[in-house]
Amino acid sequence: MSTDVATDQVLLIARDVFSSMIDGEEGHLNAWDGPTPEVEDAVHAWVDMFGEISGRAVLTTATPxxxxxxxxxxxxxxxxxxxxxxxxxxxxxxxxVVGGNIKALMPDAAKLGLPTVAATVPVLDGALRVQELALSWRGRPIVVELWVLLGAA
Structure with a gap:
């Protein structure tokens, strides 16, 4: 999850995951048109990644x-x-699955933690958000964030 993970790589990962696991076909997950929306009644799911570069991948969407x-x-x-x-x-x-695919882009075959789901995401002390990608699944927002832990080795 280095800072050189491109937005288009994350979008491709998310599209592949959603087309295979959720929709059974392509075309229902796209980049959000416009600024990142505020997600009301949010639920978050995340996985932490550990390795030469450590951090977190977070998915956020409305509870419904x-x-x-x-x-x-x-x-x-x-x-x-x-x-x-x-x-x-x-x-x-x-x-x-999204985090695991992002982990595969990391240079050191990092380990993936267990997924967590909650109404709030705890602060990852010393981390910097390096990516925020707003997506539209059937017109509804899903936000993917990537965080890198600074000074991790």
Whole structure:
């Protein structure tokens, strides 16, 4: 997750993950048109990466969108209620796969932590956000952030 991970690489990763895991086809996840939107009623999923360059990959979206993503990933009917455990499993798995693909771009085959899902993301002391990519999944915002831990070795 060096600072040279390009926005287009992250977009390609996210598109591949969503087309294979969520939509079953391409075309439903695109770059957000305009400035990064404020996400209301947000839920966050992240994975930490450890290695020569350490940091965090974070996915953020509105809770209703996270529920729809969980339904799609788990093959649930559109009207089925999503349990907290299913939301954590599904949205965490999306962060895990996106983060794992980003980790593959890192120069030192870093290790990936376990995914975490919560209403807030704890501060990663000494980290700098090096990437923020706003995406549109079926017209709804999903924000991907990459953080690098400064001074990590």
């Amino acid at each position: 969108t996270a529920h729809d993503l969980a339904r799609a990933l788990l093959g649930l009917p559109a009207d089925e209620e999503v349990s907290h455990d299913d939301l954590v499993d599904a949205f965490g798995e999306l962060a895990n």
